Amino acid sequence: MMFENLIPKEEVETYHIVPADEDRSDYWKQHLNYAVRLGNEFKSKTTITFNTTAGPRSVETTVWSLTENHISLKGGVLLPLNSILNVHF
Template sequence: MIGTLIEKEEIGKYKIIPADVNRAVELNQKLSSAQRLGNEFKSKVSIIFQTEDGPKRVDTTVWSLTDDYIQIKSGVLIPLNALISVEF
């Protein structure tokens, strides 16, 4: 799996940038499922996103989903256009 694994608390240390390909539309269904898994079952998903330092991966629960962002624990937002992959 691509992306260096980091802790969700470390996300703020990185500058998140748009991924080479915007996958927001194709990942929408997966993100909705990830949100349901997080809210109802406290299940974690692997989210890979683009930063200036290269792809990073975080294993976390998705708390909410908007048209532009996913929100994870502690109010951390990750822009949808930065997402590379979402895996359960």
């Protein structure tokens, strides 16, 4: 599957991340628990599309942990749940 605006995880923090039009945090938590397991147990990557002031951006990375409001990506990058537009395994 091809993702537009795919960026390296090292560039995530260079973007101004903003909330998605619809906050689907609770929905994404269920999916992201699986992504954490994939990352920690199988070293598998997940593609996450999130909202920025420059438009949607996607990153393919390992999801290390999930908190109430954020996911932690490999390299210590935090991504707010309310900015997530799509998750693909």
